[in-house]
Amino acid sequence: MIDILPFLVIGSLVLLIILFFFIKVLNLSGKDGSGTKNKKRKDRNAVLREANRKLSINPKDTGALSALADIYYTDGDIEKAYKAYGALLNLVAMNPDLDEYTINLRYGLCAMKMKNFDEAYKNLAIARTMKQDVFEINNNLGIIEFQRKNYEKAAALLRQAVAEKSDLPETSKYLGHSLYKMKKFKESSTMLRKALDLEPDDKESMFLLAQSYFEQSQSDKALKIFTHLRPDPVMGPHAALMAGTINLQLKNFNKAIMDFEIGLKHQNLTSDLAMELRYRLGNAYSNTQELGKALALFKEIRNINPSYKDVSDLIKKYSELHSNRNLQTYLLAPTSEFVTLCRKITQNMFKKSRVKIIDIHVNKNEYADVLAEISTAKWEDVILFRFVRTTGQIGELFLRDLHARIKDMRAGRGFCMTPGEYSEGAQKFVEARLIDLVDKQRLMDILQKSDRF
Known part of the structure; x- marks a missing residue:
């Protein structure tokens, strides 16, 4: 019979050795993350110490400067990276081994983050002469061109940036803004929608999108956005002005009044914007025949700026209307x-x-x-009466149209009534024709008598 005891002892020893090494490996792998980090940290610190040591001996040591610049840039220490790459820029011309492209690129990007836009533009433009299809270069140069109001250059650069990387809201935003400034409203609205898909809370882009819709005569879309923006503390006053303006055009006068009143409630109104909101609110009130409110607003504007638009003429006009209900009906009432x-x-x-x-x-x-x-006791006739609602001047062409209409209707005579006046040509035209001209004064007399009819 074979003695198995020695085999058991040897097997146990082998198992213990394997187990020992297995545990050792596990311990090493468990420490790998922190160990690697600690090693990297030690390596980084060692590189920093060595680089600073070399620079204390030779401030123009390009190897040491490059090492420092790369570490600071990777760490996100922008100010230190900016200084290090700036020092390298001064040495590029004397050292062809330096990576001129990377130095200009990173120095420009650091300058951009520090808002040194002139420096950023200069060095990014140099980098672009070496590589023209880099997103960071085209995007940042495009933004700077936009800030400089070079909108065509900005759009060209930002179009290329969007083609390289289309998922950043800032790029789509500035491209949309540039296109809007170039009056390319259809393209602008496309890019602004894309920017808002990526960053829905961008109120400035939202406002410009509404403006783009307005310029394309898409009033419903524009009005919806402007109405939404009315409460915003920054964009609200302008949005209220635009919403009210559209509602005035659509003859939604009560809605326009609400828009302008909301705009005037904002705290951050400029004097010009406040004046324009009051002016348009006054016009909205005049369309609802609330002439007392309209006059109060126009007089308020006149007290601040007597020459503001046509407020003096409007005060005169609406004061007269306010005292003559029939004239008010003639000019302002519904059809x-x-x-x-x-x-x-x-x-x-x-x-x-x-x-x-x-x-x-x-x-x-x-x-x-x-x-x-x-029909009267002495005569009878068919007469065409034309009641004109404008307070402007009636010219000869208008009366020629009336004369043709009289013939078409087979009327024997015509009357033209206006609260405005007639041109010299118009008065000469009717001298040999059966058309009576009723001017403002005669019309006012007729309207006053109408109260007794």
């Missing part, structure tokens, strides 16, 4: 009220007459034509 007043004037234009209104035609909000059969 239905205006037409009712025109019918009333037509029916009472001639004393002791019988009036039959045949046709009424309204041309937008500019004038209304009322065709009527008039």
